[in-house]
Amino acid sequence: VIQASAPFVDLERLSLNQITLDQLSLEQAVEVCARAGVGWIAPWRHKLDGSIDRAAELIGDAGLRVSSLCRGGFFPAETAHERAHREADNRRALEEAAALGTSVLVLVCGPAPGRDLRSARTMVAEGIERLVPHATELGVRLAIEPLHPMMIAERSVVVTLAQAVTLAEHFEAEHVGVVVDAYHVWWDPDLERQVERAGQRILGYHVSDWLTPTTDVLAGRGLMGDGVIDLRHVRALVEAAGYQGPIEAEVISSELARGDPWKLMTRVCERYLRHV
């Protein structure tokens, strides 16, 4: 779906994870993607502006496909009431994913409400189990994304690929899988084995880079090539495991977000071709 006017070639598999250009509206982000010749976009729910049909139309009219919807999850909560509220929201997320024409809902599983990681992790497993029937009905797959362990207290008690795959394996591979994000997993001494184990359950591959020093735990990522991750190695592992789907550039950076969005988009494309 590359446009004739696209400044880059071989961008068929590249997807822009929308948070990379979080300063733009969905309409603006779609325009930038189409102009760059990227094949895919991964919208975030908070940018859909309440109108899923309009978002689907915008994206489709620009010739883009939706690689995943970000995000469901945040399962652990203090009270059953709050967990029920989260479940209802996750059901809506599944419906939005289906309406946007993507078969992948990314799950960021959420932190523990207190100090008890084990019970929080049980809540994650139970939360996923409760979503599977609705996901199955809608033809949307739940993609558990392990986050870097430095994000455990703010974003996710699921922090290793091994843990995510073990969680996913309680369900059929066509319903529950994992996302491999190089930024979140590159440090793992068990990476090679766990990516292989994930195999057909890999539902997405995300890229950015690890800056040294990292000055912001949540929004301190770098452009591919600016950091120390051996991105070619991680991609080779993911592809050897059988993944051939879109590759999302998800560069969460408060610094980069301050610059010109079109310049950032062209750099994302250049870096993707050179380093990913």
Added chain:
Amino acid sequence: VIQASAPFVDLERLSLNQITLDQLSLEQAVEVCARAGVGWIAPWRHKLDGSIDRAAELIGDAGLRVSSLCRGGFFPAETAHERAHREADNRRALEEAAALGTSVLVLVCGPAPGRDLRSARTMVAEGIERLVPHATELGVRLAIEPLHPMMIAERSVVVTLAQAVTLAEHFEAEHVGVVVDAYHVWWDPDLERQVERAGQRILGYHVSDWLTPTTDVLAGRGLMGDGVIDLRHVRALVEAAGYQGPIEAEVISSELARGDPWKLMTRVCERYLRHV
């Protein structure tokens, strides 16, 4: 070795990891420890001021024991020349540990010189292997400390307890073991199993706390009780595995280091008794 004037009781197992009061000289830190009634201290090499005998005397005269020496390691390096240089320094670290009367040299294994984690990890294994004979001669045990994965690019390619134990298991337990630092390992979904597996190889237990948000990757730790780590749980695991040695408070915090050292020391003691 609690002094009659000690304001706290039950501090026999508490050790002050010296970096907690990095603004003080060794002499000053020893004085603060003795005054608080702490049983142990864990000096850092850069604070020994070149004179090991004088340091040993200061510590012994104050009635303190040395729980460990921090640190050897930093094995991976670009060139064989540089690795030989590091090895010589690590041999000196072993000698210093022996002279200080501690049987534990903490190893912070170092980052990769480039993007190749696997070869850096091989350099770590080789580096440890080359130190074992000298360590054995001196009666000093090498204690591999896995660091939090967020420190991989600056401090250590050894980032999980599983990895550290696997490394240690290439050698006899009386020569090579591990340090369990709650701050570095609390996130690990495999923690319970790996602490049990470490068993008699646990040569040290370190405590501080994880702040939310964490604003500094290297020096953003909190006092025990100020964060979200279930410290009682981790201690119970470590003790169930057989560890009964000193417990080092290692609170690396640029913020706390700006305050009054004696006040900080009394807070460390209070928090140790209440939360560890």
